[in-house]
Amino acid sequence: MTSIGGAASAGMVDWNLAVATATRLVRPGPEVSRDEARAVVAELRRHAKASEAHVRGFTRMATEEIHDTPILVVDRPGWVRANVAGFREILKPLLDKMQERRGNSPGGAVLGAVGGKVTGVELGMLLSFLSSRVLGQYETFAPATRELPAGAGGGGRLLLVAPNIVHVERELDVDPHDFRLWVCLHEETHRTQFSAVPWLRDHLEGEIQSFLGETDVDPSTFLERVREAAQSLAGGRPEGEEDDGGRSLVELVQTPAQREILARLTAVMSLLEGHADFVMDGVGPEVVSTVAEIREKFQQRRAKGASRLDIALRRLLGLDAKLKQYRDGERFVRAVVDQVGMDGFNRVWTSPNTLPTKAEIGKPADWVARVHRKAES
Numbered sequence: 001m002t003s004i005g006g007a008a009s010a011g012m013v014d015w016n017l018a019v020a021t022a023t024r025l026v027r028p029g030p031e032v033s034r035d036e037a038r039a040v041v042a043e044l045r046r047h048a049k050a051s052e053a054h055v056r057g058f059t060r061m062a063t064e065e066i067h068d069t070p071i072l073v074v075d076r077p078g079w080v081r082a083n084v085a086g087f088r089e090i091l092k093p094l095l096d097k098m099q100e101r102r103g104n105s106p107g108g109a110v111l112g113a114v115g116g117k118v119t120g121v122e123l124g125m126l127l128s129f130l131s132s133r134v135l136g137q138y139e140t141f142a143p144a145t146r147e148l149p150a151g152a153g154g155g156g157r158l159l160l161v162a163p164n165i166v167h168v169e170r171e172l173d174v175d176p177h178d179f180r181l182w183v184c185l186h187e188e189t190h191r192t193q194f195s196a197v198p199w200l201r202d203h204l205e206g207e208i209q210s211f212l213g214e215t216d217v218d219p220s221t222f223l224e225r226v227r228e229a230a231q232s233l234a235g236g237r238p239e240g241e242e243d244d245g246g247r248s249l250v251e252l253v254q255t256p257a258q259r260e261i262l263a264r265l266t267a268v269m270s271l272l273e274g275h276a277d278f279v280m281d282g283v284g285p286e287v288v289s290t291v292a293e294i295r296e297k298f299q300q301r302r303a304k305g306a307s308r309l310d311i312a313l314r315r316l317l318g319l320d321a322k323l324k325q326y327r328d329g330e331r332f333v334r335a336v337v338d339q340v341g342m343d344g345f346n347r348v349w350t351s352p353n354t355l356p357t358k359a360e361i362g363k364p365a366d367w368v369a370r371v372h373r374k375a376e377s
Contacts, residue, residue, distance in 0.1 A: 012095045012098050012116055012119060013088075013095060013116055013119045013120055013123060014116040014117045014119070014120030015084055015088050015120065016120070017116075017117055017120030017121060017124065018084055018119075018120040018121070018123040018124040018127065019080055019081055019084050019124070020124065021120065021121050021123075021124025021125065021128070022077075022080040022084075022123075022124040022125070022126075022127035022128040022131060023077045023080060023124075023128075024124075024128075025124065025125060025128035026076045026077060026080065026128045026131050026132065027076075027128075027132050029075065029076060029132075029162075029163025029164070029166070029167060030163060030166050030167045030170060032163075032166060037162070040162050040165075040166060040180075041073045041162055043177065043180055044073050044160045044162060044165070044180055044184065045071060045073060047180050047181040047184040048071045048158065048160065048184045048187070048188060049071070050181070050184075051181070051184045051185050051187075051188035052188060052192070054185060054188075054283045054286075054287055055185060055188045055189050055192050055279055055283065056192065058279055058282050058283045058342075059189070059192065059279055059342065059346070060342055060343060060346060061192050061193070061196040061197075061346065061349070062196060069138075069150070069151035069156050069157055069158060069191055069194075069195065070149050070150065070151065070157050070158070071157075071158045071160070072148065072149075072157055072158065072159050072160070073160045073162050074159055074160070074161055074162070075161070075162065075163055076131040076132060076161065076163060076164070077131070078147075078148070078159075078161075079131050079134060079137070079159060079161050080127045080128070080131050081147065081148065082139060082142060082148050082157070082159055083127060083130075083137075083139075084123075084127065085142060085143055085145060085148065086139050086141055086142050086143075087123075089141050089142075089143050090141050090205075090208060091212070093209060093212045093213060094212040131161075132164060132167075133164065134161055134164060135160070135161060135164050135165050135168060135183050135187075136158070136159060136160045136161065136165075136183055136184070136186065136187035137158075137159045137161075137187070138156055138157075138158050138159075138187055138190035138191050138194065139156045139157050139158075139159060140156045140194060140201055140204065140205075141156070141201075141205060142156050142157050156191075156194060156201070158187055158188070158190075158191050159187075160183070160184070160187065165179070165180060165183055168298075168301070171301070172294070172297040172298065172301060173297075174290060174293060174294050174297060175289075175290045175294075178288045178289060178290045178291070178294060179294055181287060181288055182280060182284060182288050182291060182294050185279065185280040185283050185284065185287075185288075186276045186277070186279075186280040187276075189275060189276040189279040189280065190272065190276055193272055193275065193276075193349075196349070197349045199351070199352070200349070203352050204265075204268065207261055207264060207265055207268075208265070210261055211258055211261045211262065211265070214255060214257060214258055263357070263358040264355070264357070264358070266325060266358050267355065267356050267357055267358040267360070267361050268355060269325065269329075270325040270326060270328055270329035270332070270358075270361050271329050271332065271333070271348065271355065271356055271361065272329070273325075273326040273329050273330075274326055274327070274328065274329020274330035274331070274332055274333050275329065275330075275333050277326065277329070277330040278330050278333040278334055278337075281295060325361075328361050328362060329361060331364075332356060332360075332361045332362075332364045332367070333345065335364035335365070336348075336364050336367065336368060339364070339365070339368055340368055340372060344368075344372065347371050347372070348367075348371070354371050
């Protein structure tokens, strides 16, 4: 196995051990023949390519250049490797700070080596669970590797997890060709968001790094939170102990400034996911004949299976990905488009100042009043 970003055993997390653990624990995908697997991969690539024109035509989000972000159809271990690389990149400032703090303590080097392996195992447990749930993902901060290329100049990559898509389409008993295109429409919307809005990636990265830069977490507390997340997936919570709603890293360290940053990040996440849901359903009737059936069955599945996934993401990353926020985001987009049209909604992409606040996600009319009245005055 190749090393993920250098000396894997150094630091707070043994990243290579996380990959090895997740790969060992990952559940096998659905049974398919070799020919069927090749056909699925080829169809996903075609749908992803076709989705570009569908999404651009519906959203009216123009890009000056063709995407340079690659489309990668991966299996579950491939998704794990890609996400470990992404986590390592975005969490590096926080983990470096904690490593320095631990290194200055008595026995810090020994504890760091042991703790890094423990955290690597726990992180691997989380990723093994998540790897069977994610259908697709646009990796915004993905570093390029030989196995997993990324866009030039820090661009991301679009991942489609083929075995998970096949598993869900069978579970829902929906038309597989329609379902695959429907998934691609959602993920292509994310790729369009970041390629058509050049400042968006840097803005998000700046917000995240500002948040992490103010974080002052005790290393043992960090390890405890990762362990709690893994135990929640393994059913390891003591009997009779109630779920506290997911204590995350950010809930431990939020200063007033951090709470403001987190509110902005939550609003952006809601916007991006809600916009993708709005687009996939808006384009759907034209190109996916069974979109109504797919949406109804998928929503039922999502509601039933979301709780443990969201707890894991919230506890591990500290970014609240509750389904309620995604529904709020979709309602925000729909309400704004109804009021001012698609071009009026697209003012949201003008600058960081035109992004909705967390409060405006719940009150779209307030965003319209602020952005449109200010522009017209």
